[in-house]
Amino acid sequence: MNRIIKFIFLDILKNKIVLLYTVLLAAFAWSAFSLEDNSAKGILTLLNVILLTVPLVAILFATIYIYNSAEFIELLLSQPVKRTTIWFSLFVGLSLSLVLGFLIGAGIPILIYAPSDVGFMMLAIGSIITVVFVAIAFLSAIITRDKAKGIGISIMLWLYFALLFDGLVLFLTFQFSDYPIEKAMIVISALSPIDISRILILLHLDVSAMMGYTGAIFKEFFGTTIGLVISFVILLLWIAVPFFISLTKFKHKDL
Amino acid sequence: MIEIKKISKQFGKIQVLKAVDLTFKRGECIALIGPNGCGKTTLIKSILGMVMPSEGEILFQGKSIRNDFEYRRKIGYMPQIGRYPDNMTIGQVISMIKNIRKSDAFLDEDLLVQFNLANLFDKRMSTLSGGTTQKVSATLAFLFNPDVLILDEPTAGLDPLASEILKEKIILEKKKGKLILITSHLLSELDDLVTEIIFMQEGNIIFHKNIDTLRTESGEEKIGKAIANLLKKQSA
Numbered sequence: 493m494n495r496i497i498k499f500i501f502l503d504i505l506k507n508k509i510v511l512l513y514t515v516l517l518a519a520f521a522w523s524a525f526s527l528e529d530n531s532a533k534g535i536l537t538l539l540n541v542i543l544l545t546v547p548l549v550a551i552l553f554a555t556i557y558i559y560n561s562a563e564f565i566e567l568l569l570s571q572p573v574k575r576t577t578i579w580f581s582l583f584v585g586l587s588l589s590l591v592l593g594f595l596i597g598a599g600i601p602i603l604i605y606a607p608s609d610v611g612f613m614m615l616a617i618g619s620i621i622t623v624v625f626v627a628i629a630f631l632s633a634i635i636t637r638d639k640a641k642g643i644g645i646s647i648m649l650w651l652y653f654a655l656l657f658d659g660l661v662l663f664l665t666f667q668f669s670d671y672p673i674e675k676a677m678i679v680i681s682a683l684s685p686i687d688i689s690r691i692l693i694l695l696h697l698d699v700s701a702m703m704g705y706t707g708a709i710f711k712e713f714f715g716t717t718i719g720l721v722i723s724f725v726i727l728l729l730w731i732a733v734p735f736f737i738s739l740t741k742f743k744h745k746d747l
Numbered sequence: 748m749i750e751i752k753k754i755s756k757q758f759g760k761i762q763v764l765k766a767v768d769l770t771f772k773r774g775e776c777i778a779l780i781g782p783n784g785c786g787k788t789t790l791i792k793s794i795l796g797m798v799m800p801s802e803g804e805i806l807f808q809g810k811s812i813r814n815d816f817e818y819r820r821k822i823g824y825m826p827q828i829g830r831y832p833d834n835m836t837i838g839q840v841i842s843m844i845k846n847i848r849k850s851d852a853f854l855d856e857d858l859l860v861q862f863n864l865a866n867l868f869d870k871r872m873s874t875l876s877g878g879t880t881q882k883v884s885a886t887l888a889f890l891f892n893p894d895v896l897i898l899d900e901p902t903a904g905l906d907p908l909a910s911e912i913l914k915e916k917i918i919l920e921k922k923k924g925k926l927i928l929i930t931s932h933l934l935s936e937l938d939d940l941v942t943e944i945i946f947m948q949e950g951n952i953i954f955h956k957n958i959d960t961l962r963t964e965s966g967e968e969k970i971g972k973a974i975a976n977l978l979k980k981q982s983a
Contacts, residue, residue: 495846506834563830567840569797571847572820746758746798 496568496577500585504557510593513549517597520545524601531606532697535614538598539693542618543686546594547625548650554586554629555646559639566747579742583630583735587623594618610696617689624685624730625650630738634745657684674709685730688723748773748895748926749794754803756789756950763789765950766803773894776917776927778937780974781947787930788827790947791897794928795824820848823893827900827930829884831872837883838868841890848891858886861912877904885913895926902936914940934971946974953981 504510520541525534561582568578598618602611632645661680665673681687695707695714713719749771756764763786771777779787792798794805796812796819804811807818831840845854859865862882872880881904888896898917902910917940921927931937944961946953954977962968965976 499843499846503832503834561832564832566797566826566830567832567844568847570795570819570822570824570826571844572816572818573847574816744799747792 496573496581497585497588500561500581501589504585504589509553510589513553513590514593514597517542517545517594518601521598521601525605531608532610535602535606535610535693536697538602539614539690542598542614543621543690544654546618546621547654547686550590550622550625551629551632551646551650552643553590554626555633555643556639557586558582558630558633559642569747575743576739579630579739583626586629587626590622590626591619594622610693613693613696617693620724620727620731621685621689624727627731627733627735627738631734634738634741653684653686657687661687674705678710678713682723682726685727688726692720692723748808750806750809751790751794752804752806754790754793754800754805756786756793756798756800763950764793764800767950767952769945769952769955771926771928773926774921774924775943776921776941777929777943777945778941778970779928779930779945779947780932780934780937781953785947786950787947788899791824791899791928791930794897795819795822820891821894823888823891823896825881825884825888825896825898825901827903829880831880831883833873834871836869836871837864837875840872840883841868841887844887844890852892855889855892856886858882858889858912858916861916862886862909878906878909881905882909885916889916889920893925895928896920897928899930900932901929902931902933910936934974935969937970941970944970944974946978953978 521538524537524541525531528534528537565578565582569575595615595618599615602614605611606614628649629646632649633642635645636642661677664680665677681691691710691714695711714723749769751767751769754764754767755762767786767790779790781787789798793800794807794812796816804813806812807815807821810818812818835843841859862885864882864886867875867879870879872883875883881901885898885901888898896917901913901917905913914936917927917929921940929937929941942958943955944958945955956964958970961970961973961977965973965980967973967976
């Protein structure tokens with residue numbers, strides 16, 4: 493198993509895109525921190541960039557890489573290698589290289605400018621969100637054999653999670669603003685890994701004080717250790733569920 | 748060595764294999780023939796676990812291959828159209844497979860030498876011609892000295908010289924008592940190679956006969972004519 497992961501990892505490194513991604517993230521991060529005078533503001537700027545670009549790069553790169561690995565998968569399948577091992581190695585190889593890209597690109601400036609709880613939280617969230625979207629990419633790549641369709645599904649999913657979902661939440665909030673929906677909002681936020689990440693970071697910044705009553709309710713939940721644990725568990729579920737669905741599908745796939 | 752029990756496979760509405768029953772024994776050299784789309788490649792891919800049969804079971808040395816993968820250690824497979832990662836070189840592909848197999852057994856590099864692949868080690872797979880890709884596939888299939896060789900259209904795309912080298916190699920391995928499974932359209936090529944003939948049509952086995960029985964039954968020496976003769980008799 494390790495050999496295959498190592499092989500995929502090196503193959504991705506040879507492909508210059510992840511390198512470019514690292515450089516771009518670094519450029520974003522350094523400029524975010526040097527433009528803002530305090531690190532909390534820098535984190536806030538970076539947060540928005542990260543929550544938009546990291547999922548996009550992760551889901552697109554992973555989907556395309558899986559489709560391009562069709563030959564590689566076929567070659568391995570005629571060898572004494574377990575199907576689970578192949579799929580798992582692809583997943584680990586992709587996640588590892590993208591997380592590494594994130595940690596080097598955005599992680600170093602964050603650690604230099606904001607070596608606080610929030611900084612570490614950002615690192616954890618960025619890494620987890622990368623893996624979440626790699627897992628979602630595995631799901632959309634296994635659903636269809638058609639590469640264009642698969643990439644299309646990935647882009648749609650990204651649009652949904654990154655933009656559309658917020659719109660829906662906003663719409664719901666306005667529609668039901670007369671009712672006490674704050675607790676329901678906590679549950680709804682669990683339906684999008686990007687949202688839950690954003691809330692987790694925001695609540696660790698002082699700006700949460702400006703979010704009014706909802707912010708207070710959120711803080712009451714996400715601010716506690718239990719709330720924190722629950723939200724991380726939910727994020728991990730966002731990794732595990734899509735990946736295991738794709739794995740069971742892959743086990744029965746005809747090649 | 749390989750037992751196929753009532754294998755059926757459906758792709759959507761098309762039934763590619765219809766309750767196929769077959770047994771292959773050690774030392775046999777079997778030719779799997781039939782028109783295009785009769786299910787030969789699907790049958791082979793089912794044995795390799797690349798296609799999951801809808802029904803039925805395949806036993807390899809008495810053990811079901813479902814949920815097993817170690818049995819593939821004993822199989823060398825040469826696909827009809829070898830597909831390899833584009834950005835790898837020949838050398839990388841071969842060393843990667845060696846690495847994955849981590850086989851301690853003696854490596855059979857005959858074909859590697861005879862096809863002169865060592866000179867092309869730095870060439871990327873995407874730049875290779877169809878024939879050279881086939882040479883790589885053949886080399887990989889024979890490299891680990893497997894007990895079973897499954898060759899899907901081995902000589903298609905090879906130049907006459909290379910195809911002769913491959914044929915010699917197949918005969919050599921056959922003499923060692925290996926099980927060899929070949930699909931081919933070029934019946935003339937099979938004459939001095941095979942011991943058994945399986946004829947498939949639309950997912951059914953039309954016949955499975957020993958080559959000598961086939962020759963005496965049809966009264967023809969050449970496989971091509973013998974089969975044509977037999978099919979005529981059957982339809983009459």
